[in-house]
Amino acid sequence: xTGVTIRILLADDHSDVRSGxxxxxxxxxxxxxxxxxxxxxxALDLARRLEPDVVLADIRMPRLDxxxxxxxxxxxxxxxxTRVVVVTTFDHDEYVHTAxxxxxxxxxLKRSGPALLIEGVRAAMAGxxxxxxxxxxxxLDRLATPPLSPPSSVSPAPTEPGAPLTExxxxxxxxxxxxxxxxxIGAELFITPGTAKTHIANIQxxxxxxxxxxxxxxxxxxxxxxxxx
Numbered sequence: 001x002t003g004v005t006i007r008i009l010l011a012d013d014h015s016d017v018r019s020g021x022x023x024x025x026x027x028x029x030x031x032x033x034x035x036x037x038x039x040x041x042x043a044l045d046l047a048r049r050l051e052p053d054v055v056l057a058d059i060r061m062p063r064l065d066x067x068x069x070x071x072x073x074x075x076x077x078x079x080x081x082t083r084v085v086v087v088t089t090f091d092h093d094e095y096v097h098t099a100x101x102x103x104x105x106x107x108x109l110k111r112s113g114p115a116l117l118i119e120g121v122r123a124a125m126a127g128x129x130x131x132x133x134x135x136x137x138x139x140l141d142r143l144a145t146p147p148l149s150p151p152s153s154v155s156p157a158p159t160e161p162g163a164p165l166t167e168x169x170x171x172x173x174x175x176x177x178x179x180x181x182x183x184x185i186g187a188e189l190f191i192t193p194g195t196a197k198t199h200i201a202n203i204q205x206x207x208x209x210x211x212x213x214x215x216x217x218x219x220x221x222x223x224x225x226x227x228x229x
Contacts, residue, residue: 006125007034009052011043011069012087013061017110021056021087024114031121040064047073047082054105054124056117059088059095067098074103083124087117091135100217106130107213129213131179164206170224172199176212177219 008025010018010033022033035050037043041063047055055073057066064072066086073082085106086099099107105124108116109132116132123130165173168189175185182193182200189196200212207218219225 004030006031006054006121007050007052008032008121009035009037009043009047009050009055011037011040011055011061011066012058013038014058017058021117024117025121028118031118038062040066040069043069044072048079051080051082053083054121055082055084056087056121057084059086059090059099067095067102070099070104071102085120085124085130087120091132096131096135097217100213103211104129104213105211107135108132109135127211128181129211129216131213131216165203169199169203169206172196173203173215173219174225176200176203177216177225179216
């Protein structure tokens with residue numbers, strides 16, 4: 001990406017947070033903050049006028065929250081679909097799932113630090129996605145605890161996890177849900193990163209999801225991801 005500058009819009013109702021993010025991102029040779037918004041409605045207007053490459057959006061903002069902002073910028077009614085990375089203090093499961101379903105290219109916690117913020121922007125630009133490790137671990141831990149059986153002598157039918165996917169695609173979907181990069185998936189399965197990327201694109205098309213975060217959400221919801229030991 002030599003010579004390419006990633007243009008970023010910051011949407012957060014706290015000026016000190018925006019200042020901190022700007023300081024971190026503007027320090028990168030290939031990144032520049034092109035605008036700031038203290039509420040979701042202003043962020044939506046600026047995104048449509050400035051056409052940034054990536055929008056970093058908080059969840060709780062006046063006038064329009066970050067989840068709805070994400071949907072409007074990435075959904076079918078978006079005039080120009082824009083990559084949105086949610087960066088927030090709140091990591092409630094319903095926020096994570098709604099953000100991913102609405103098309104977010106990542107979900108980061110503010111306490112994760114500047115390195116992950118930079119990595120999240122780069123991942124979004126590369127067509128990948130990043131979720132704070134704390135969130136991924138918690139979701140997998142929750143999957144490791146089976147729900148209580150219903151009061152019936154008939155057991156519920158198991159979820160069919162990968163009906164639309166080949167066995168290899170299911171393998172890759174599991175690794176995507178665990179947060180592995182294309183290079184790490186390639187090393188795990190003894191294939192090239194380019195082949196992993198092709199498989200991921202095919203999986204996205206079959207599942208009708210926008211990005212690898214959508215693959216991860218599908219894998220969690222269908223119990224494709226095995227509980228951690």
